[in-house]
Amino acid sequence: MEYTTQMDAARKGIVTREMEIVAQKEGKTAREIMELVACGKVVIPANKNHKSLNPEGIGQGLRTKINVNIGISRDCFDFDAEIEKAQKAIELKAESIMDLSSYGKTRQFRQKLIEISPAMIGTVPIYDAVGYYDKDIGEITAREFIDIVEMHARDGVDFMTIHAGVNKETVRRFKNNPRLTNIVSRGGSIIFSWMQLTGNENPFYEYFDDILDIFAKYDVTISLGDAFRPGSIHDSTDAAQIEELIVLGELTKRAWEKNVQVMIEGPGHMPLSEIAANVLLAKKLCHGAPFYVLGPIVTDIAPGYDHITSAIGGAIAAASGADFLCYVTPAEHLRLPTLEDMKEGIIAAKIAAHAADIAKGIKGAKEWDDRMSQARRNLDWEEMFSLAIDSEKPRRYRMESTPEYEDTCTMCGKMCAVRNMNRILKGEDVSLI
Template sequence: MATQMEHARNGIITDAMRVVAEAEHQDAESIRERVARGVIAIPANVNHKNLRFGGVGEGLRVKVNANIGTSSTFPDIEPELLKLDEAVRCGADAVMDLSTGNHIDESRRAIIGHSPVMVGTVPIYEATVEAIKRHGAVVDMTVEDLLSTIEKQAKDGADFMTLHCGLTRNAIERLRKEGRVMDVVSRGGSFLTGWMLHNDKENPLYEHYDELLDICAKYDVTISLGDGLRPGCLADATDQGQISELLNLGELTLRAWDRGVQVMVEGPGHMPFDQIAANMKLEKQLCHGAPFYVLGPLVTDIAPGYDHITAAIGGTMAAVSGADFLCYVTPAEHLALPTIEDVHDGVMASRIAAHAADIVKGIPGAKEQDLAMGKARKILDWEAQMKLAIDPEYAKKKRGARNPEDEGACSMCGDYCAVEIVNQYMKK
């Protein structure tokens, strides 16, 4: 079965491409051409049956992902399905299942079966948990353990997979020589780093990359090339470890495209605000325009409890400068497994960041939304304002709590509303 990229290269406009074109108010042939070049990815596993197609990449609306999944402390899948529903209701374009609790297979299948949006996974998590059960330690995980987990998750319908294929021994050595404050903060990156250092062997995801491509091509899984050496604090940003891994990801992108496999590239992480634009442009250059998927970036390390805001600040700059896909950060980041309320706040913060970038990037319809809100505010049309709000229910709740029901202005200005005053005299 051909992948979306292979169809595109053969001049075929698929149903998925048509859906993306309609959603993005663009021409289907233009979408096909960019899928063929790899600068747009449409993550759509052939086994994800209830999927609502979405595209990520050049010229498209900036997308938002929400992370969900069980942990060893909270292994119940039902709360995660409620978080999935909340994320989708809030406008998330994708979710990632990061489950590490009991019954990982069941959790993943439930999430994929329940999700109308694309679902991502991180196979190294399950492979690690199973290796500990089977062999007693992460470092005893075998190549077969890892490849079989990837095949199983692909067969289950994962639309994209984070695979830390660019985390090589050379990249780790560069990190060690330069030194870091926080070393490796990626969970998948830490598992593979420990495995490589203990076994004195190369990363199996790098060495067996062609076998991974065979699996991904079979099910049309988009590879999300993970950044195992992403900076975990500002002091570690844009160092030799991060950049050497990025160079590897550029090479691996071309190898995937040669096989007809779609690619996204993942990026930082914690990063000072003035380094974000340069990092985005560097990724686009080194990775040949592949869609860029970033966590944040978080622009300060000192805001636990408010990191959804920290990430939104960085996310807008990242998206304006070339990032295509924002992974949300919730208020619980660095603190705890997020609640359903944290999921809501994280998705909304990232959607605001994404929309702010869409305006600057000239995405069809973005600027028009804000113009409509401006016109509604001019005439104090509260019903229209609520409909246009990115979070209508929250806006209604705020207005209803602090304003008389029949009040034309808002209680911030009351009788001294600038809009009412100017409207009164502009009509004369």
């Protein structure tokens, strides 16, 4: 029996190779994964043309996944440096890489990335349109935007952010409810500007069915972008954000009618007290589709440390039901991240995802922590390093400050509680001198 997409296969009762791989990774049966894909609560972004892909599932009951952003820009267009970042992200086991390139040899970069990456690849086609056509935004036609989407699909992109929730009605709502930080979504600001300059409806909304046909052909997952995500905690959970979310829920059902897998993108900047409610709203209004969040960043006062502010928000969001975290680096709001910035962002996001998985009771999550605790009790440094989410940093710290006794560290020395409890419980003497 033939099928067009993972969702089409699942609805026909077909277990695909990708479903079997995801089931094995998640400790579930292939049939469980198939049923979740069929109802839209899990997606497996897997473009038919992405031959190097090692598939992952995103959604209900699965491990929280993380995404890493890379890409060339007009100010920083070092092709090789961005490929090096991609290779580091793969080494650190990020499940997803988004190519946000907006300048230069974007297609060449994207094709190289898809060729080498076992991680799923996402893009935001509207970023590429401006650089690819080398036109001012108001001169790009609706058809040209759609053509860029098809080119990305043909190249093998597994999921794309499409800002289809911006339409004339949501724009009216935004204008009638002024914000402190306006629109901070890059894609949202571009399409808003295009609409204002041309007077036309958003082509991603107007020609949504055409986009779905492209996505169904290549099995691209649509990630419905949150153009009106809040860019400050002052603007969170406002009229424009919620109006757009309602539209995204309607578009989700239209996508499912064509067997196109859907993710929903979410905020943004948001106080801690609003995160759980926002996850609930997104899940309810968008019919249980997987929820993909940027952060949320929980305070606006920490430039240079937004990998921390977003990890705090991401852990709470994922524990509340979000399924996919977009990493944020220390360079957020300041510059294109360096390789070291990127690594810090990945580790922070992975910590948030794992902490949430423990809270959600994901199979195997707490057991990892238990193995680490056993290694600590045994003062088995090598085992601790091997279990660490990043083995390089703790190993370096240990080597930089060598203790007198191997079974201690330079913080406590012979006063180490673990060392002394091990000894006293074995009936051995304990000397602190």
